[in-house]
Amino acid sequence: MKRLFGCLCALLLSTAAHAELRIGVSVGQFDNYVSYLVQAMQDRAKASPDGVKLQVEDSASDVVRQLNQVESFISQKVDAIIVNPADTAATRKISEKASAAGIPLVYMNSRPEVDTFPPGVVFVGTDERAIGQMQMEYLAEKMGGKGNLAIILGRLAHSDTGKRTSGVKDVLAKYPDIKVVEEQSGDWQREKGMDLMNDWLTKGKTINAVASNNDEMGIGAAMALRQTGHQEILVGGIDGTPDGLQALKKGQLAVSVFRDPVAIGAGSVDAALMLIKHAALQGDIWVPTQLVTPDNYQQFLRK
Known part of the structure; x- marks a missing residue:
């Protein structure tokens, strides 16, 4: 009987091991x-x-x-x-x-x-186009419905880039006094967001707000702005990551969308x-x- 019980236990353990x-x-x-x-x-x-x-x-x-x-x-x-x-x-x-x-x-x-x-x-x-709309509605209101906007795109081959940017432009259609003066890819990366913003500032671009397709690129842009004393420029991100939330706390980001x-x-x-x-x-x-x-x-x- 003990041997039978032992065999049954072994069988059950074996079955459990393969049930994962x-x-x-x-x-x-x-x-x-x-x-x-x-x-x-x-x-x-x-x-x-x-x-x-x-x-x-x-x-x-x-x-x-x-x-x-x-x-x-x-x-x-x-x-x-x-x-x-x-x-x-x-x-x-x-x-x-x-x-x-x-x-x-x-x-x-x-x-x-x-x-x-x-x-x-x-x-x-998540609905990426709606996210872009949420971000831009907030920025447009903070801009007073006018000014120059830079858009930092995600990876160009990524559909979320197109959808989020389409959402931003849906809102811009209602604000003719907001002009898009720059629109380039930062490939979702913080460093590239920083590089883009430094390049635009070096060229003397007048920018009032930045709509970034994610928090990381937005944080990079905000870091470049802080280093050059342009903290009055609004930067919007997307994702609501822990780093993005800390950037909001520090005043680097003006808005994000929590995904x-x-x-x-x-x-x-x-x-x-x-x-x-x-x-x-x-x-x-x-x-x-x-x-x-x-x-x-x-x-x-x-x-």
Whole structure:
């Protein structure tokens, strides 16, 4: 009887060991914001009663590498795949291969440029055009509806860059006295935001406000302005990262838009688990956003 009990225990332990769910994750580029998404995913996976193991890979903005990573996940027979696209215009093969293998697929943070998703494929993220509108409405009001605006774009191949900038220009259409005097890419990076602003100041550009496609580039621009004594120029960011919130506290940023990385990252893991369990999920799962100003930034600070 003891031997039988021992065999049953061994069998149960063996089954439990193989019951762990495996989710393959490929991110477009492991930058500042994506690092918060990955941390949120890892925290949710650890807390899940299902027993979840994440395998996180960085495609370094390489479309071919990302597709190879997805193909590797499929060959490993993972239970689900989460993809933060390296290029939102190049996701068709990823969707096709995951669907053909019958593996649930969650796109995270940056929405692929498709009208609809096939069954078993969803997107978790935010409405980027609306975010650009929120940012610019605040800046336009603070500018008194007139003046010169510089726009610091994200990575040009990234759809969020186009959507956020389109949102900014939606608002500008209502303010003919606000002129766009500069519009260049800072590639999502703080250093490049600083370099752009230093270049514009060196050329003697008159700028009253800056609409940056993310906090990092906005912080870089604000640092250049502070170093040259131009602190009267308004700088708006997007993401509401911890660094962005500190920049608001210091008066470097005038505004940001909070894109909750915990809601997006953890929500992507939740969506993957639901798809694994054959829940009827499809389409877009939108995460709410909020305007962050010097008056309310405290409520977004992480404890």
